[in-house]
Amino acid sequence: MNIQFCGAAKMVTGSNILIETKKYKILVDCGMFQGSKKVEAMNFEEFPYNPSEIDYLILTHAHIDHSGRIPKLVKEGFRGRILSTKPTYDLCKIMLLDSAKIQEADVEWENRKRQRAGKKPIEPLYTMDEAEFSLRFFEDYLYEQMIIINEDIRLRFKDAGHVLGSAIVELWIKEDGETLKLVFSGDLGLPNKPIINNPEYIDEADYLIVESTYGDTIHEGLGESTEKLIDIINKTVLRGGTVIIPSFAVGRTQELIYELNKYYEYNQEIEEHMRIPIYVDSPMAVEATNAFQANSSSFDDEAKNLILKGDNPFVFLNLRYVKDQKESMALNKYTFPKVIISSSGMATGGRVRHHLKHNLWDERNSLVFVGYQAEGTLGRIILNGAKRVKILGEEVAVKAEIYDLEGLSGHADQIMLLDWIRKIKSKPQKIFIVHGEAESAKALSEKIEEEFKIETIIPNIHDKFVMEKQTIELSESVPVESIHLKQDINAELENIYSQLQSLNMRKDKLIDPELLEREYDILKNILIELQQNLMDLNIMVGK
The missing domain is CATH 3.60.15.10 (Ribonuclease Z/Hydroxyacylglutathione hydrolase-like)
Known part of the structure; x- marks a missing residue:
């Protein structure tokens, strides 16, 4: 082999x-x-x-x-x-x-x-x-x-x-x-x-x-990087600047939205002028966020619990999703403080290059990298300390403050x-x-x-x-004690029970006329599949 x-x-x-x-x-x-x-x-x-x-x-x-x-x-x-x-x-x-x-x-x-x-x-x-x-x-x-x-x-x-x-x-x-x-x-x-x-x-x-x-x-902790990001945003706001975050449309953007949702949604002490608009300017990021929402069963417990409580972590008051090019171009004409999250994550293409061209030269602004920057990419060139870079055929001075938050990697x-x-x-x-x-x-x-x-x-x-086997025998699976198997299945059953309880408490929302008009077929299919899976389980344990 x-x-x-x-x-x-x-x-x-x-x-x-x-x-x-x-x-x-x-x-x-x-x-x-x-x-x-x-x-x-x-x-x-x-x-x-x-x-x-x-x-x-x-x-x-x-x-x-x-x-x-x-x-x-x-x-x-x-x-x-x-x-x-x-x-x-x-x-x-x-x-x-x-x-x-x-x-x-x-x-x-x-x-x-x-x-x-x-x-x-x-x-x-x-x-x-x-x-x-x-x-x-x-x-x-x-x-x-x-x-x-x-x-x-x-x-x-x-x-x-x-x-x-x-x-x-x-x-x-x-x-x-x-x-x-x-x-x-x-x-x-x-x-x-x-x-x-x-x-x-x-x-x-x-x-x-x-x-x-x-x-x-060795990365710094996620909490430390998130606090730094909030601090960068607030400092930039106070000097009237814009924060540009080149971000991978799939994964990193959704994680940033999630963390910013926790900060803006649950922090009552934020003064109104500090609740600046957060723009997600990437058509693919918008589609990817929809795909995330369609796969919430793969989320961790914290995210699932937020959803079960009725909070969609990808939506908060000062969050804006930009879809068309006209609105994207208008962002660079706005003079008020804002955050623009845009792909690509290494600044090799996409709308973020336009935002860098219009913002990188202004010392009031901040550029925050939140992921790996491969060798030869614009992101790596800027991180390596370049004073001037070529973007979309134009030479641009690098005067914005540059940050690299590896804890968000x-x-x-x-x-x-x-x-x-x-x-x-x-x-x-x-x-x-x-x-x-x-x-x-x-x-x-x-x-x-x-x-x-x-x-x-x-x-x-x-x-x-x-490749060849050097040992005579290597077990293909380490034996698992019966008690661990029981604990695993019990935990899954508890998760199902809590999710059904949450749905039961909010069933009026499932039959909301607006939702039914918009999503009836999808809702019906999910319920049919759920019933089928429950029947399969009942047959499995039936005598």
Whole structure:
């Protein structure tokens, strides 16, 4: 059995791993390369395998650096099965189409220049139609389900706590009578993040493939970063400025809205002039927020409890969702203090570049980064201290105050990554370190080898390795005592009971005429599915 690293090797983007057995070819992720022009040109290179020969693609989550080349894969012949969690599929329906729209727009602009220069036109990486077609191959599953792919391959998704639907992949592959267990961390989140659950732990692995985005970094606490963000906003307001927050449309934006909702909704001491408008200026972020609301069953307990009490955490009085371009352009003409949350998160494209062009030069304003900035991106260039940058063809002075709040990052830091490995009961025989720049991966590698005495490998792109079982017997699952199984099912039953109680207390809202007129079919379908699931449970326990 071979493993080949076709992306995110000594870099953070382009996640793409190939597993080859005698009978099957399996991909884990098929992400887009993001960053400098040189890095992004890698998206147009041929895959180092034949897409038509790939049987399965397992997707850890929806972010474009993990999913963005799926339409290209399908365009070039892939006709296998794509397996993901349901929220990941829902988000990919938004993100892949948005990515295709950007590809088409960029190529249209480039071809106008090429036409004037007498050059041949170029084609986009993929089109909207090709992105739409690729979605037909998705199959969505729930966390903790044991998915029997075939007689030789089993799969389970566990919550990675990075973004809605993000998954750790446990993959069991049988070959020549032996079963090898591979675990892919995907992108691991930090504990106690808003909305989503903490990353889950695994019990055992033969081989572990782990991310290292912040393998050399220790984040400040989330609470500390949130307090800093509020402080930055308030200071900027008092000097009459605007706060610009480049934010990933999926995940980070919703987390920011959630935290700001808690501050503005529940803090009665805020003076009225300090309740400035918060603009979410990203069509995709608006759609993604709707997808979040459609997957509230995947939220953490705090977010669920807010919803059960009747509070929608994605709505508060001074929050505005900007949908059309005209309103977006008008934001830069408003002179009053405000916060603009806009994508893209690394400032490589999207509406945020227009806001930076109009605000970066003004020392009253603040620019706040809340996520990883890849090498070569505008975000990294500004963070590295550039005094002037080129934005949309114009040179702009960097005079706004610049902040980097790593505690709001969606990625685990070195402490969390080591703790996650520490919790593995039966340790892997080898660990591959990916999804991190060389320095970050090296720092994590040294820490792992020092503490766990496990061989680590930091692959180069396209490196291929043979995997085989070195121990005679490694249990595929650590036995769980019956009492723990009972506690697990009881906890699930209690959750169902409390949710039904909450609905019963608010059933008048379910039959509100306005809601029925707007959402009758969706409401009816949910209730039918709920009844079916309850009947299935009753049959299961019936005599």
